[in-house]
Amino acid sequence: MFGILCATPEELTALQGQLGVGERSELHGPTRVWFSTHDGRELALALSGIGKVNAAAAATLLLSTYGAKSLIFSGVAGGLNPALGVGSVLLGERLSIHDYGIVSGRQFTPTEYGVIPIGAPRLEEARPVPPEVRTNLARLRETMVGRLAKPVELGAILTADYFLNCAETRDELRAAFKADAVDMESGAVNEIANAWNVPLYVIRTLSDLAGDDSHLSYAELAGMAAHNSALCVAKLIDLLDS
Numbered sequence: 001m002f003g004i005l006c007a008t009p010e011e012l013t014a015l016q017g018q019l020g021v022g023e024r025s026e027l028h029g030p031t032r033v034w035f036s037t038h039d040g041r042e043l044a045l046a047l048s049g050i051g052k053v054n055a056a057a058a059a060t061l062l063l064s065t066y067g068a069k070s071l072i073f074s075g076v077a078g079g080l081n082p083a084l085g086v087g088s089v090l091l092g093e094r095l096s097i098h099d100y101g102i103v104s105g106r107q108f109t110p111t112e113y114g115v116i117p118i119g120a121p122r123l124e125e126a127r128p129v130p131p132e133v134r135t136n137l138a139r140l141r142e143t144m145v146g147r148l149a150k151p152v153e154l155g156a157i158l159t160a161d162y163f164l165n166c167a168e169t170r171d172e173l174r175a176a177f178k179a180d181a182v183d184m185e186s187g188a189v190n191e192i193a194n195a196w197n198v199p200l201y202v203i204r205t206l207s208d209l210a211g212d213d214s215h216l217s218y219a220e221l222a223g224m225a226a227h228n229s230a231l232c233v234a235k236l237i238d239l240l241d242s
Contacts, residue, residue: 001042002237003068005058007185010222011075012047014230021045031058033066038237044068048185051161052097055185059192070199070240073189074233076225077157077181077204078164080174084206086221087150089228090181091137092202094126094156097187098177113191125178126156129190133199140236147235148228150205155180157204159187170209181206201236205229 004019006012015021021036021043031054034045044066048058055073062068077090084090101110102117111120112127128134137154144152156179164170164182173179186202193200205225 001044001066001068002038002070002072003059003062003066004043004045004072004074004233005048005055005062005185005189006045006073006075006226007048007050007055008075008222008226009047011226011229012045014223014226015045015074015233017227018230018234019043019045028061028065029057030054031061033061038234039241041237041241043237051184052159052188056188056192059189063192063196063198068198070201071189071193072201072203072233072236073186074203074226074229075183075185075205076207076222076229077183078170079181079206079209080158080170081155081180082174084151084153084155084180086206086209087224087228088206089144089148089150089152089232090155090157090204090206091141091152091232092129092157092186092204093134093137093154094128094179095187095190095202096123096126096158096177097160097191098123098158098173099160099162113187124176126158130199133201136236136239137201139239140232143235143239144232148231150228152232153180157186157202158182159184203229203232203236
């Protein structure tokens with residue numbers, strides 16, 4: 001079974017349209033799960049809600065209750081890489097949480113998630129996904145070339161519990177971590193996937209460029225961005241089945 005996650009209603013609507021998800025659903029605390037099949041493969045689609053806690057809870061539910069063997073997170077993100085415009089699709093080949101660490105001398109130092117931060121080395125770039133996952137993402141990119149009007153690229157995604165609405169911070173994150181996008185869920189789901197030893201495929205379309213006007217761009221373009229990601233999810237499932 002594929003466990004598919006999204007955070008917002010726009011992302012859910014896009015996935016339901018692409019995957020033919022029906023009305024039957026189950027509610028578990030903050031997470032609602034719908035069910036479908038795609039070319040004979042069972043799917044469980046979870047609306048997690050926004051943020052790391054909600055995303056981790058939903059991922060754990062899909063693995064422990066529904067027996068998902070692979071996880072896919074589909075949705076939107078804020079852009080950090082000036083070479084990628086709104087509507088570009090980013091396939092997560094490197095993932096990390098960047099708001100975990102230590103505050104000392106009024107300065108925050110990010111570290112690898114889950115370690116004791118005292119004395120831990122500074123987190124300098126997002127961590128690579130397993131080779132098999134990267135290979136499948138590269139296959140997906142090749143398949144999607146020409147199918148969308150915007151670029152589809154492999155890249156690094158940072159996760160934190162805030163919506164980035166600041167060009168200065170955007171540029172600092174790009175310089176510090178060599179990252180291409182920022183979101184509020186992927187890194188947390190990655191921690192759960194690693195703990196359960198299951199593959200995670202993160203597909204994010206840029207709905208904004210994480211600058212001072214990103215809240216306006218997001219409101220206008222979230223639906224389009226979610227649609228691009230959902231198209232890639234359907235094609236990824238086909239590739240993984242083959």
